[in-house]
Amino acid sequence: MSAEQRLIVIDWGTSNFRAFLVDRQSGTCLETRRSEAGLKALQTAEFPHYCEAQVGDWREGGQVPVYLAGMVGSKRGWSEAPQLDLPVSGRDLAAHVVAAPGLENAWIVPGVKHVDEAHCDVMRGEEVQAFGALALAGNPDADCCLPGTHSKWARLRDNHLTAFTTLMTGELYHAVRFHTLPGEPARDEAPFDEDGFRQGLARAQGEEGVLHALFEARSRHLYRGLAAEQVGSFISGVLIGEEVRAMRVARPDLERLLLIGAEALRRPYTLALETAGLEVTPLDSDAATLAGLAVIAEHHHTR
Numbered sequence: 001m002s003a004e005q006r007l008i009v010i011d012w013g014t015s016n017f018r019a020f021l022v023d024r025q026s027g028t029c030l031e032t033r034r035s036e037a038g039l040k041a042l043q044t045a046e047f048p049h050y051c052e053a054q055v056g057d058w059r060e061g062g063q064v065p066v067y068l069a070g071m072v073g074s075k076r077g078w079s080e081a082p083q084l085d086l087p088v089s090g091r092d093l094a095a096h097v098v099a100a101p102g103l104e105n106a107w108i109v110p111g112v113k114h115v116d117e118a119h120c121d122v123m124r125g126e127e128v129q130a131f132g133a134l135a136l137a138g139n140p141d142a143d144c145c146l147p148g149t150h151s152k153w154a155r156l157r158d159n160h161l162t163a164f165t166t167l168m169t170g171e172l173y174h175a176v177r178f179h180t181l182p183g184e185p186a187r188d189e190a191p192f193d194e195d196g197f198r199q200g201l202a203r204a205q206g207e208e209g210v211l212h213a214l215f216e217a218r219s220r221h222l223y224r225g226l227a228a229e230q231v232g233s234f235i236s237g238v239l240i241g242e243e244v245r246a247m248r249v250a251r252p253d254l255e256r257l258l259l260i261g262a263e264a265l266r267r268p269y270t271l272a273l274e275t276a277g278l279e280v281t282p283l284d285s286d287a288a289t290l291a292g293l294a295v296i297a298e299h300h301h302t303r
Contacts, residue, residue, distance in 0.1 A: 009289065011069055012078075013125060014076075018032070018034050021058045047072070051068075066103070066105065069124070079098060084110055086113075087160040090159065094296045097110065112161060114164060126148075129285060130144045130156060130260070132287070134156055135295055140157070144156070144259075147265045149168075149171050149174075150171060151170065169243045176214060182218040183232075185221055198275075199226065204240075217234050244276050255279060256278060256281070261285050
């Protein structure tokens with residue numbers, strides 16, 4: 001297979017590095033490499049050397065192009081790429097890629113932003129997955145839920161990203177579990193517990209609000225039989241339940257969603273979303289990243 005038939009796509013975030021060698025024509029992933037060398041593990045000058053060390057043997061002397069998405073394009077990353085104003089298409093992202101300093105034929109994909117008096121929000125990486133989800137679904141319109149440390153709910157119409165909202169669900173889960181009294185029994189790893197999670201979902205709908213519901217992780221552990229190994233799932237249920245409740249209020253017309261994430265997150269989110277009456281189509285986050293960067297690379301290649 002010639003260099004022109006291949007593409008390297010990299011999702012480089014705060015905590016992880018994921019690289020994929022892709023067949024341009026079929027979109028097939030030929031090889032994958034992963035590490036925990038995220039942004040926080042590297043200094044700015046180290047990025048081109050680390051990237052070359054990871055994928056240099058795929059590049060054939062720089063002939064195979066590299067497209068990078070995620071926090072790698074932030075001020076804390078390799079080199080800052082712009083964040084484009086909404087609405088944004090895949091073609092717009094391709095038109096504003098930034099050459100990665102120190103590595104030939106490597107391009108950093110921009111992020112997006114929504115800034116006005118009513119709403120201020122930013123995104124890096126999830127926009128690529130959202131466009132990839134559109135390509136995989138074969139539909140120009142979709143609403144997407146992208147769970148994670150900072151969950152994103154994105155709305156796409158006519159192949160344009162038109163709105164998105166960030167919710168700090170994952171980061172708050174970590175903070176509550178590891179740095180609060182209610183989370184104390186959940187310090188150790190435990191498998192997902194559906195009953196504990198559903199209890200949390202139910203309490204997220206309570207009149208007393210999410211702040212009281214989180215404290216019930218402690219009171220239920222003391223007096224209502226919530227086992228230590230259920231506490232983490234209960235906290236997760238409260239926070240994911242609040243995320244879904246808030247977005248149902250913000251988007252009352254919402255009926256169906258593309259759920260884009262790793263399998264471990266898709267299960268609890270599917271429970272929460274279906275409990276809220278939404279139709280869910282699950283998509284793997286790696287597949288969405290590959291499809292999205294392939295779309296952007298094709299637009300960039302034909303410019």
